[in-house]
Amino acid sequence: MADDFSKVTGLPDDLGIEDDLRRSEEVLTVRTDTRRYGKAMTIIEGFEDGEDLRELASSLKRSLACGGTVEGDTIELQGNHVARVPDLLREHGYAVEER
Template sequence: MAQDEFSRITGLPDDLGIDADLQRTHQVLTVRVDTRRYGKPVTVVAGFDGDTDVKALASDLKRTLACGGTVEDGEIELQGNHLQRVPDLLRERGYDTER
């Protein structure tokens, strides 16, 4: 194996995919509820680093929660107040959260 086929973080082969898991655990995501126009609640997930596929995660959360949402400025916005469920869903996917 060439040197560039090994992880810079762990030194293990890239094929194992350990770097992605480690990057997820080092991020601490913030979950909060904001109020938008007409008093509608929006759950906001923030704190992603540049390597995270935020759009794919947002799509997965929207499907799981059966709600609408978007990604703006690197933050996930979900329609409705999902403060009780989102931290648990993120932990299931390997992220650390705070409120």
């Protein structure tokens, strides 16, 4: 896949442009869900397979001062953070669908 981008853009592979382009093409959705004991969870979905979500989840948890986990291809954050998460994801280069 990296070869495809370098042929199209003419830029060297060392720049890592393929990661930025892949992120910008993904459209993530952010929603809330109610879990055990009526606690709110913020769910982030729409990631492609093979993406390192643990690093992104860690960054989001630090920024939001909350707990959370990665379940398959989704990130789950404790609490209702729907208002702040889209902006944080955009800072990381992702496109977010507004709901």
